[in-house]
Amino acid sequence: PTRRSSDLNPMAVIAPFREANELDVLTKARQLAEYIFTICKNEKQFPRRDRWMLTADILHEAAHVLAHVRRANAVRVTTAEDYIQRRSEQVAALSSLDALMGYAGLAYTVLHLSGDRAEYWTGLMVEEMALLKGWRDADYRRYGQLLPNAKPSAREKDGAKPRVAR
Secondary structure, three states: OOHHHHHOOOOOHHHOOOOOOOOHHHHHHHHHHHHHHHHHOOOOOOHHHHHHHHHHHHHHHHHHHHHHHHHHHHOOOOOOHHHHHHHHHHHHHHHHHHHHHHHHHHHHHHHOOOOHHEEEEEEEEHHHHHHHHHHHHHHHHHHHHHOOOOOHHHHHHOOOOOOOOO
8 A cells, every 4th residue: 555645644753853842851850860869779889888978969959850840840831920930940950950960970979979870870861951951942932922021042042952862
C-alpha cells in the first residue's frame, strides 16, 4: 500500500526539534532528585564522617528544583499574575539548579565523588537546565503579551528553541 501525504500526521515533529514541555521538565527534575538522593545516602560514595559537610545542602537544592518545577507546572496561566507566579517558580528552579551545579563540583573535588557519577549527575543537570530554559522561553512566547511592558531576553527575542537530547 502506498502512503499518501494526507495519511501523514501534519502535526508530527521530529524528536530533536520538539520544544521542551512541562512533562519533560517534571520527569527530568524527578529523575535528578532521585539520583541525588540515592548517591547521597550511599556510604561508599559519601562516608558518614564526611556526609555532614555538603550532602544536606545538596539534598535541599535537589528537593527545591523538583518543588519549584511542580509549583510552576501547577499554575494555570490565564492572567498576568498567573504568568508572573509561574515564571517566578521557573526562575527559582533555575536558581536552585545553578546552586546544585556548584555543589556537584564541590562534591567531586572535596568529597571525591567518582568521575562517572559526577559526569552522569552533571549531564542530568545540564539536560534539566535546557528543558527549564526552553519551557520558560516557550511560556514567554505564549503568555508574554499578558504583561504590559514585557521586554524579552536576547534568547527569547531570537525565538531560540533548545535542542534537547531524548
